[in-house]
Amino acid sequence: MSEVRLVGISKQYEGARADRPALERLDLTIPSGALVVLVGPSGCGKSTTLRIVAGLEEPTTGQVLVDGRDVTHVAPAQRDIAMVFQSYALYPHMTVFENLAFALRIRKLPDAEIRRRVEEVARSLAIESYLERRPKALSGGQRQRVAIGRAVVRNPKVFLFDEPLSNLDAKLRGDMRREIARIHQESRTTAMYVTHDQVEAMTLADHIVVLKDGLIQQVGSPMDIYDAPANRFVAGFFGTPSMNFLPAQAERVDGHLRVRGSGFELPIDDAGHAGDVTVGIRPERLTLDERPSTVPLAARVGMREMLGAEVVLHLESPAGDLTVRADARAGARPGDALTVWLDPRAVHLFDAGTEQRL
Ligand SMILES: Nc1ncnc2c1ncn2[C@@H]1O[C@H](COP(=O)(O)OP(=O)(O)OP(=O)(O)O)[C@@H](O)[C@H]1O
Ligand SMILES: [Mg+2]
Structure with missing residues (x-):
């Protein structure tokens, strides 16, 4: 060795x-x-x-x-x-x-x-x-x-x-x-x-x-x-499909961060960094049903890719295009309006300028 x-x-x-x-x-x-x-x-x-x-x-x-x-x-x-x-x-x-x-x-x-x-x-x-x-x-x-x-x-x-x-x-x-x-x-x-x-x-x-x-x-x-x-x-x-990236602004409020993008607002439990950020969230961490402490984002289904046990849904939202990995039994069809739920604990924040993790 x-x-x-x-x-x-x-x-x-x-x-x-x-x-x-x-x-x-x-x-x-x-x-x-x-x-x-x-x-x-x-x-x-x-x-x-x-x-x-x-x-x-x-x-x-x-x-x-x-x-x-x-x-x-x-x-x-x-x-x-x-x-x-x-x-x-x-x-x-x-x-x-x-x-x-x-x-x-x-x-x-x-x-x-x-x-x-x-x-x-x-x-x-x-x-x-x-x-x-x-x-x-x-x-x-x-x-x-x-x-x-x-x-x-x-x-x-x-x-x-x-x-x-x-x-x-x-x-x-x-x-x-x-x-x-x-x-x-x-x-x-x-x-x-x-x-x-x-x-x-x-x-x-x-x-x-x-x-x-x-x-x-x-x-x-x-x-x-x-x-x-x-x-x-x-x-x-790393990850397929790739992580979703959404532009947003982070603002410090009472020692926490409020991260606001088009159509969503995330409370992040971290004193962190204020300014222009990119919110990263993996397709498997977005959900189609509300879970404890998740926040909503309105979206429309563009495309549905069947993978067998799962489907990948390509969504259009005011915050940008998104992919979601969901159970194949999820009924969403192209053209449907739906709500995706973002879990603040599953979010990665990157500096919008340097692209470094915050
Ligand atoms: N013999 C060489 N002369 C000049 N430039 C070279 C030479 N070999 C590699 N390069 C350049 O060096 C860089 C790195 O090349 P390298 O072969 O290490 O990449 P790689 O990561 O192995 O890519 P790939 O996944 O395509 O194999 C590239 O920009 C390539 O064009
Ligand atoms: Mg090589």
Whole structure:
């Protein structure tokens, strides 16, 4: 088990705009044995971060430490870090067995030991019956298992995964996600996992790191990130459908806040911050019936999306467009007028200017 630390990492690619570095003074500690997921939109710097840890890219400034040792200028092969790519990157002319054995042969392990380790990993990933095939004779899911097996068999200090599942269909992606979680639980090898899929991040991570434009937005447990997003971007990134955002003004009254938007008024039990705010409320926290201490907002149903057990209602209101997740038995139909109820305790407040959580 190994701790990975990134200290003041910046990356300015040659030829790229100087005012838009791929990473800007990134500080991050991956605790020994943790599975940390880096998540964020395309181009935010996820792959760059992993490639710097792997040694495939040099940072412009900053240091990479593994167990306290500075490896910033150490060659990838000397770092004992295994990376799994979205593209699998298997050796096409080698059998699955030889793909799995490759790193062990370089280390000159005895043949019997290599065979034992390859077979053990192949069994755990259910690819033992393909060991004599070439990668091109495998399905995408089987190839991805080989790519993961090739990392696991090395028993490295650190695993790096760069969107390893994004070429797989939804069902297989779910299966492989659980497989990766199991491998991590068994080996407790420190791992960094990159995805732009918020569900993958939520379900896999011990800690989530949210990146945007090369800057860390928030680091926290999945629960922290969901329940207390640091800013409007993080709030909107996690959850489907996305959090609703309504413009409002906050005013201090008797040590409390009165938050007023078009068509609603929320008493918030917090001395908080007065001025222009954005009210955030998740679609599952809006209700179609009055509950203790909820406040009303008049709305009209625009669209109804059936999800099976639930429906998503798209509403128009004076405060802006809203989505609500409701029981599928809710009878609301397009064109209906109804009242949605806002629970002040379920509301997130963001500064309208800085977009930071208040
Ligand atoms: N070799 C390169 N040369 C110049 N710019 C690059 C290079 N590689 C990446 N970039 C730029 O650096 C930024 C970060 O790229 P990176 O590949 O790390 O993003 P990402 O978060 O992995 O995105 P995606 O989700 O699309 O894979 C992007 O703006 C990208 O265009
Ligand atoms: Mg990438």
